[in-house]
Amino acid sequence: xxxxxxxxxxxxxxxxxxxxxxxxxxxxxxxxxxxxxxxxxxxxxxxxxxxxxxxxxxxxxxxxxxxxxxxxxxxxxxxxxxxxxxxxxxxxxxxxxxxxxxxxxxxxxxxxxxxxxxxxxxxxxxxxxxxxxxxxxxxxxxxxxxxxxxxxxxxxxxxxxxxxxxxxxxxxxxxxxxxxxxxxxxxxxxxxxxxxxxxxxxxxxxxxxxxxxxxxxxxxxxxxxxxxxxxxxxxxxxxxxxxxxxxxxxxxxxxxxxxxxxxxxxxxxxxxxxxxxxxxxxxxxxxxxxxxxxxxxxxxxxxxxxxxxxxxxxxxxxxxxxxxxxxxxxxxxxxxxxxxxxxxx
Numbered sequence: 001x002x003x004x005x006x007x008x009x010x011x012x013x014x015x016x017x018x019x020x021x022x023x024x025x026x027x028x029x030x031x032x033x034x035x036x037x038x039x040x041x042x043x044x045x046x047x048x049x050x051x052x053x054x055x056x057x058x059x060x061x062x063x064x065x066x067x068x069x070x071x072x073x074x075x076x077x078x079x080x081x082x083x084x085x086x087x088x089x090x091x092x093x094x095x096x097x098x099x100x101x102x103x104x105x106x107x108x109x110x111x112x113x114x115x116x117x118x119x120x121x122x123x124x125x126x127x128x129x130x131x132x133x134x135x136x137x138x139x140x141x142x143x144x145x146x147x148x149x150x151x152x153x154x155x156x157x158x159x160x161x162x163x164x165x166x167x168x169x170x171x172x173x174x175x176x177x178x179x180x181x182x183x184x185x186x187x188x189x190x191x192x193x194x195x196x197x198x199x200x201x202x203x204x205x206x207x208x209x210x211x212x213x214x215x216x217x218x219x220x221x222x223x224x225x226x227x228x229x230x231x232x233x234x235x236x237x238x239x240x241x242x243x244x245x246x247x248x249x250x251x252x253x254x255x256x257x258x259x260x261x262x263x264x265x266x267x268x269x270x271x272x273x274x275x276x277x278x279x280x281x282x283x284x285x286x287x288x289x290x291x292x293x294x295x296x297x298x299x300x301x302x303x304x305x306x307x308x309x310x311x312x313x314x315x316x317x318x319x320x321x322x323x324x325x326x327x328x329x330x331x332x333x334x335x336x337x338x339x340x341x342x343x344x345x
Contacts, residue, residue, distance in 0.1 A: 009025070010026065014063045015062065016064075022035055022046065023038070024036055026045075031049065033050065033052075046077040047080040051117075053065060066122065119232065121230045124227035124228050124229065140212065155197065157193070158193045160191065278291055279292040281302050281312075283327050284326070284330050290302040290303050290304035291303050300314065312327070
């Protein structure tokens, strides 16, 4: 369905193909879509041609453009397109400049020399990002161990030595017992002896240290995901009401073969400055082939994932865009038209 017959509700959110919001639909004409984007003071007006509208979801109040955010920013969309010119109505009775041979039959539309409808075909690209997550943890345990140790220590103590004297120092005449004192009797004399004993006590000290270091490291992994892409199916209906379906793959293959013949008929070789390493190489069917690895004289080397590198002549290039090389043949026919593949690297 063309953009002219789409019903775009006023106030619908307008997004780019990479899910960046542009603004809200304000006015929808046959030639353009008027979008307003609010800012701090006032609004900005954008006028997008009708052929840049990729999808309209009336239920969700959403419009998707066939443009990326970078394409919207790189172009000036603030100037409204000129209004379509309306042919003047001929005056009754005046001579028409069109002769009878070129006059159209009443009730039938006039034939145009050339008319085209641009149908954007979008697809999803897989982008990989990272986020911090907790992968696990380590636990350091300390336990108490009781062990017996032998420590030498020096202790002091008192000792008693008893000596017997041969004769008393006092004479019997000098010693006179007191009244009532028993001179001869049994008696026990106690003399305390002192010494040292060991006293055990402990206090903590740092015997050694254990150092745990944590550092970030990078590893390469391969992830996969599902993406969606659009395919074109053309239904053709003749004047009798019978319709036929044209396979999109067959149409694409035929277009690729025609483009290949056109490219082969032209002088081979695009300027060397237009091809650069690391550009994405896409087949005419929209399927990825690989990335440009090396640009040489009449061909360029393409690095393909999990396949041999392939050498493709410059004459097989149908179109060049920013960062992308479009071939004139489908992706599965690259090996048939390419030269000898070098060994695996």
